[in-house]
Amino acid sequence: MRDGDTLVVKSLDRLSRNKEHIIQELQYFKSHHIKIQVLDLPTTMIDLPEGQQWVFDMINNILIEVLSSIAEQERLTIRQRQAEGIAVAKEKGVHLGRPTIAYPQNWNEIYQRWVNKQITAVAAMNLLGLKRSTFYKMVAKFRENSHELNGNQ
Numbered sequence: 331m332r333d334g335d336t337l338v339v340k341s342l343d344r345l346s347r348n349k350e351h352i353i354q355e356l357q358y359f360k361s362h363h364i365k366i367q368v369l370d371l372p373t374t375m376i377d378l379p380e381g382q383q384w385v386f387d388m389i390n391n392i393l394i395e396v397l398s399s400i401a402e403q404e405r406l407t408i409r410q411r412q413a414e415g416i417a418v419a420k421e422k423g424v425h426l427g428r429p430t431i432a433y434p435q436n437w438n439e440i441y442q443r444w445v446n447k448q449i450t451a452v453a454a455m456n457l458l459g460l461k462r463s464t465f466y467k468m469v470a471k472f473r474e475n476s477h478e479l480n481g482n483q
Contacts, residue, residue: 333363341370342397347405352398371397433468434458441472 331337337359339345345355359366368374371393373386419426434440437458444454455465 331359331362331364336365336367338367338369340368342368342394343401343404347401349398349402352394352401356394431460431464431468433472434460437468437472441469 342352346352356366358364366374371390373389373393376386416426440449440454440457443449444451449457451462451465455462458465460468
């Protein structure tokens with residue numbers, strides 16, 4: 331945006347859900363002579379003569395202070411509820427995140443060939459039908475499980 335432009339946003343929380351960030355954004359726009367109009371804040375939509383603008387600036391500053399505080403509190407509440415939901419799901423043993431991928435049937439054979447340097451990692455990935463990241467995650471998990479089994483014997 332350039333000096334003299336007007337930015338139109340639906341609501342103040344579209345700028346940020348953090349009060350400090352909203353204030354920084356608004357200060358940036360003001361210092362660059364960019365007018366901001368917030369559709370949910372009708373007082374920002376009114377054009378007044380120069381001498382009377384200070385009244386609406388004062389009202390807008392108060393409204394922005396209140397609305398940015400509400401937006402920040404809403405975000406904190408959402409985070410807290412999300413954390414509580416995750417904790418409850420973990421207690422119930424619900425798997426979160428991407429589904430785990432089972433080892434392919436030919437894993438042991440291909441893995442041993444790769445470990446013994448009979449094939450490259452790329453060849454192993456192709457034979458197993460795995461992407462690079464999945465292959466190396468499975469290798470790490472397989473080695474960790476093998477180490478645990480050997481350590482417990």
